[in-house]
Every structure is written in C-alpha cells, then in structure tokens.
Amino acid sequence: MAGEKTNRVNLTEKDYEGGVSTMCRGCGHDAISASVMRAFFESSIDPRKVIKLSGIGCSSKTPAYFLGQSFGFNGVHGRMSALATGANIANHSLIPIGVSGDGDTAAIGLGNFCHMVRRNINLTYIIENNGVYGLTKGQFSATADKGSVMKGGKINDIPAIDICELAIILGATYVARSFSGDRKQLAPLIQGSLAHKGTAILDVISPCVTFNNHEGSTKSLKYVKGHLDPIHDIDFIPSYENIEVDYDKGTDQAVKLHDGSRIILHKLSDNYDPTSRMQALQTIHAAVAEGKFLTGLIYYDPNRLEFAEELNLGETPLAELGQDVLQPPAELLDKINADFMK
C-alpha cells in the first residue's frame, strides 16, 4: 500500500497479521499477539522464515492470529517444547516462536519444558501466564499464587512455580518477564529474544478477563497493575488508554492507573547486570518478598552454544539434505557385512 511504512525486508506491518482472534474481548493474550507482530516487523524478519508452535489452551490458539504467512503448529497439551525441539533440529535455519500458557508449561508440560530449556534450543518461548485454566473455565494453574482466591471462594494453598526462576536455574540463556498490556516493553524484549541464539523464556503476565479477573486473584488486572516492578525502561500502556512516564535511570516511579490502582516502575539502574545469574535470582526473590512483579530482561547469557551447534549440524538444514548425502554408499554396507562375518 502506498505510503505505508515498510521495514528492511520491504514488508508492511499488515504482512505480519494473522487470522481474526477468537479470544475474549480485552484478553491480555491479544495484546501479546500485537507485540509479537510489532517485534517481527521491527526486526524485519521474513515471516516465511518463521515457524510458530504452541500447545493447548487459550494461549496456544493465538499463533493463528499473527504471522499468517508463517507455518504454524498447534500440537498437544504440554508438548510444544518437544515439537519445537524436533522442528528446530530438522531445520535450524528457521526462526521458531512458541506460545504456551501457564498450565501448558508449568503443569502438564513442566518436565518437557525443563529439558527443552536445558538443551538451549534456539526458540523464543512465550508463556501467556494468567494463573488460571481459561479454556476449561477457571481452574487454578501451577503459577497461581499461594493465597489467591478462585471464583467460588476456593483458596490456593500451595506455592506457585516461578517460571523465570526455574528457567534460570535450568540454564536458559535469555529470561524476561513482562506484562501483556505493555507493548513498549514487551515488543523490544521479543525482538531481543529473536536476535538471541538459544532458549529465550518470556513469562508474560496476561490477566484473564473472564475467569481470573476478580479481587482475590493475584493475576487480575487490578492486582497486577498495582504490583508491577519493572527493572527496565518501560511505559505502561493499558489496553484502553496510553499513560506516558518519563523518569531517570535507577529511580522508581509510582504511576496511578485508570482503575485507581498503582504500579511502581523501577527503571533498570546501571548496577543491574542481567548476565549475573546470582544477581538475577536474588532480584527475583527480593521482588517476590515485596509482592511485586519484576519485569524486564532478568537474565542473559550470550556465550552458551545453541543446541544445533552442540549437535555439530552443518549449514544446510537436515530437512533439506538429499539422498546423495543421507544414504551412505553401498560399499560401506559391504564393509559392515564383512565385519559381521567375523
């Protein structure tokens, strides 16, 4: 379209759109999809080079709603990590993005998630985290905070899994947390993960407007906005109206939001070093103690090899090798037969 802004691969933002979303109106997941589209556009990545993978749940439906020119794979519950690992090995030249939910990642798929992180496959892995099973209408997930109240009054008595902390411990090389409505923070974080070679975990708090948006929930819109503790430069943009902030590095700023709740922004100071694993874990714990969500790039390790390199794969993806390379010569089989005659 004439006059429309294009990126370095000559595509417009429209080229990164997908199908029409079927999420509930105001769902945080749609806002995340918007950030994903923005990130791919800004990073000038050709959608034909991208593969999108997901598990099962509301979040896992969303890859159908962005990057319509990319191949997508909506698999089975909790197994996106395994599917993505296979796809990444088969063709490591593609740029994979995985979308999962808190149930998909932290409950049914936790084991496979852990091992995927350990392998450091090249993947941007977004957890759309709302602490609730939306698609089956409101059961607790493994990231629901202790003490949070489910609709109907049931209280969660067991501690939550902190996906970021877990990912750092298991060897993830890019770990960030953000908030679905915070496109200015989230889109650059996704861009960063796309540039990173290795497993990038983005735990994105994404309030469920239907099943978890009530006073007792720690992941309701109201609660979350009051307890964010960003460690990076961010602007907080509620879905309905833009709020701008402007403050110095290393300082906090309290912001009053439209619904009356407050958030505390903590701009990353020069002292915060995301390459220190110890500091990353300490910072997460300190924020948890204060009941705040820490956002931003929490941990980053640029040095570890991605899985495809560990496997000593060549430049041509395995999926593109022909019979000439894949089938050894018959003479080698003769040699093996001769060995078997001994």
Add this chain to the structure above:
Amino acid sequence: METPTVNDLSISIATENGTGSASANNILFKAIFKMGIPCSSKNMFPSNIQGLPTWYQIRANAAGYMARKDTIDVIVMFNDATAAKDIYRVRDGGIILYDDSTPLAANLKRDGVQYMGVPADNLVQKLVPASPLRTKQRNMVYVGALAYLFGIDMETIKAVLEDTFGKKPAVIESNLACIQAGFDTVKEKGYTQNIGRLVPIPNGNKGKIITEGNTACALGAIYGGVSVVSWYPITPSSSLAEALEYYLPRLRRKDGKATYAIVQAEDEIAAAGMVTGAGWAGARAMTSTSGPGVSLMNEMLGLAYFTEIPGVFFIIQRGGPSTGLPTRTQQADILLMYYASHGDTRHIILFPHDMRSCFDLARRSFDFAERFQTPVFVAIDLDLGMNLWSSEPLKLEKEPFDRGKLLSAEQLEQLEKQGKKFRRYFDADGDGIPYRTIPGNPNRKAAYFTRGSGHDSDARYSEDEKDYKETLDRLRRKFDTAREHVPKPIIETNEGVKTGVICFGSSYEPVREARDRLRASGLKTDHLLLRALPLTEESKGFLTAHDVVYLVEQNRDAQMASIFKEEWPDLAAKIVSVLIYDGLPVTTLEVVRQITQHQAKARTGEGKWQERRLTASI
C-alpha cells in the same frame, strides 16, 4: 547307546548375569559359526544388572533350522541358584557340565544323564592372578570343555578371539589360557560322550553374517536417510538407538559436520514429540521403543495421524502388560500399535522376520511414512531384536527415496499458473493422500496451520460436522490406499493343499521348521508370511483358498487374528489361532503340538467347539 548326531546339537548355558558369561557364550557361538555349521543363539536374561539367572541357548543345526530347540542336549550348570531346576532341563541321556571344584550336592544328582565335572574355580585361581577377573574368566573354562567334548579345535577358538579382541593381545592370551585349561582338563579326565559331534562344513557359512535385528534395523534406518533420532532408553530397544549412535558418526558425516541428530529424550512422550516436530519440518525422523513407550506415545501418535505428519516408530516388543517381562519376547502390542491413540485411528505396521528384512523394511519405512504422511511402525520383538541371528548379508536395493506428495516452491508456482490452489488437506487425487509443503518453503502460498483440532480441507480450524466427517473418511481412504503399497505377504502354496499357516516376525523360523516336521508326519501346509498391516487382498485370497488356516502369534488374545476377523468376518471361522506367550522364543515343538492337537480333535470331531474357544478366542 545312542548314535552320535553330526552337527545337530543344543547347548544351554546357565550362569548368573553380570559374571561376564556373555563374552564366553559369544566366543563359543562364533566358533561354531566359523566351523561353517549353521547355528543360532537365544539369550534368556533377567531384567537385572547382576546376580540373577541367565540362560544362553545355542543350537547348531546342519539343516539350517534356527528356532529355539525344544530339547536340550547339554546343560552347562554354572549357576548354583538354578542348578536344582537346570538338572531337569536337559533331556534323558544328555550331559550336565558342572564345576567340580567342590563336590556335587546330593540334591543335584539325577539318573539318566551324564555328569562331567571341570574344576573351573580351582583352575582360574591358578591361572588368573587378578582376583576381580576370575569370575569372568571362569566362564572361559566351560568354552574349552565343550570345545574338547564336541570337536571344536583350539585354532578356531584362537581365530575367534583374534576377531573379537584383535588389538588386545593380553586379553586374548588370558582368555585362551582358561579355555585351554578347560579343554585339557576334560581331555585328561578321559571324558567321552555319544551325543553328537560338531564337524566343520567347508564354506558352510560362507557369505553369511551374524547380527541382531536391532543393528540391522539401525543400519536400514541410516540407509533410509534418517536424519533426526529421538529416543528414551528402554529394553529391548535401546541397542537399536545405540547402534545408530555407533554407526551414524561413521557413515554420515559431511565436511566434518553431522548429517544427523540423535537426542536422548527425557521420556517417550518427548521422543515422539521430537519425531513429530522434525517430521513436520521435513526431516526423516524416527524413534525406537517398546510397549511401555508406545503407551506413552499414544497422544502424539494420534496428533501425527490426524495432522498427517510422517515419522517412523521402531517397536521392539517385550512381555507386557505393565512392566511385564522387560527382557522376554512377545508379539502382544499389535493392537496397541494398530489402533494407537484415541478416536478412530489406524496405523501402518511393517513386520520384518529376519535380518535382511529388518534392514530392508527399516529403510523403506521412511518412504511409507512420507508417502502416506503418517506414523509408520516397524515392529519386531526381543527375539529378533537382541538375539544373534545368522543371515544372508544385508542388501541395499538402489532406489530413489519416495518423498511422497511433497510440493516445492516451483511446483506451487506451476500449480498457481494452472489456476489451482494448494490445499493442504484436500483429496485432489482421490486416493486420500493430500499434498504437503514443509516449513522453509519460500513460496508465499506454502504456509498452512497444522492443528490437532478439527480442520477443513484448507487446514482452517473447523468444528463443522461435514468437514469433520470428511476428514475422518479421507483418512480411512488413505489407509485403504496404503493396502496397495505396503509389502505384500510372501506366500507358498502347493497344489491341493487345504491347510494354511500364517505367521509374522520371529515366528517365521519355528513355523518354517514346524511345517517341515508336519509334512514329514503327513500334514502338508501352505504358508503366508505376513509383512505388513493393513491387510491386503493376498491374505483374503489365502483364507478363501484354504479350509483351515492356523494363525501363529505370540500373545494370549489372538490380536492379529482379531484384525483378520474384523476385516473379513465371513472367513473368520477358518482361522484357528496358535498362541504362544510364555515370553520365550517360540519353539518348533510348540507350534507342531498345537497344530497336531487341533488336527486330532478336528478328525475325531470331539471337543471341537471347546478347542476353538480355547485357542481362537478374541
């Protein structure tokens, strides 16, 4: 006094596992093979690392019958824990070879057999200075004793040791000393026997190889172009993946880079997931597992079936249900594989029956998976997979990979020029097989969204009842198309013969011998060796042409028979199941026994109904 047989002998060696007897047994087996005598071995081992009983059974047979022998001529009684039972495992007139370093306990004496003592413990005390090695070297003593008794010369033994330990002269020397001591002791004691002799057959095994099915399958997969392997350790399939780990680096490198990836997964779910992800992305991907692994893989198999993603699943069956007998053999996962996963599913299964077909069907399985865009099972069992089999050499048929209906960017462009559109799940050719593209295809029309939920012919999300039914019907049509392409059964028919025998996999060898024995006693049979599911018209023709068809399988519930009966209910009454499911490799005798028993009852008309219920129930 019996007349000694020539080159017809069965030896059972009872030891504790973890004592290193595998090495001694291999040397003995390979020595007999080197003499040119057709031979086979069955390893009956426990699911344990150390200290439980294990039996290694060698059969030397000039006629080339490889099935586990039903009678044992010689037992090597080297495990105190099982000795009391082992003495009754040997046939009347047979030999019990035991360690007479200490006197034989009274309860281990029986009549009608010949006892031969060799002081293995005492010998290794003297011969092996390093005490930790004595337990292992003790086993070499019985190799020497048997060599003397049955006529294996020490030169042959030496040659085998050199083949086995070529670069380790010290190992050869210490093993040889113990074998020689066993040989000399028995000779000095003046033991003689009249059971049988092993006599070299010049060129008897010329051109023959010895290998096991797991290795042959691994090599077949490599020649079939596998590039992604994901697996989780489980007996008896691990050695297949380990063979891949051994051979892939040796056979498949280009410019110092790997043209393959092997991932040891965290569980079978992940293994199947990686195979499916890799197959989706266009690689030839496989896993290997056993029954418990298939149970875990069910959900992923359903996903791959419904989304139409190729992948090869090597299943080495063991005794189930549950943990069952991990180190014993069965064919009891036929229905688990055939109908794997919830909803209406059916899967292609290939059944190799010997080393050559392990290699050949493993290679071709990747073509079937891509041609039909679906998971394909290659099903063997522990007997084929882990026992050593003598075989014709593995043979590579030179044929191009069949990538199936895979569209390149250029082909998509051509399609567009013809005014046609790429529709991922549309049955353009009426054979149920749609066209597919793989990620990375640069054509802007190539991409589609794969989902395990309901979808229409254009891969769009759909809960529409017509779309749903159409997809299910097309998948069934695709399965029916596969009937025309899967390996056909191998059929042997004779004029006027009205009795048939059907078998598959490791039952082939005992059935072959059983049919010869039955013929000798007056019952001629035709034969059908089943090599794949879905069933093909040839099997129907075989049922139609015979009055009675014995279907031999290694499970309790006549699983394969149930598939035949579901397919052709009108012919179901002709099938009489021969079911062998004690977890041990099938013996010829058991096949003969069940068939003759049924024949006898059919002749007298007595108990016909009961017999059917007992052996052919499904």
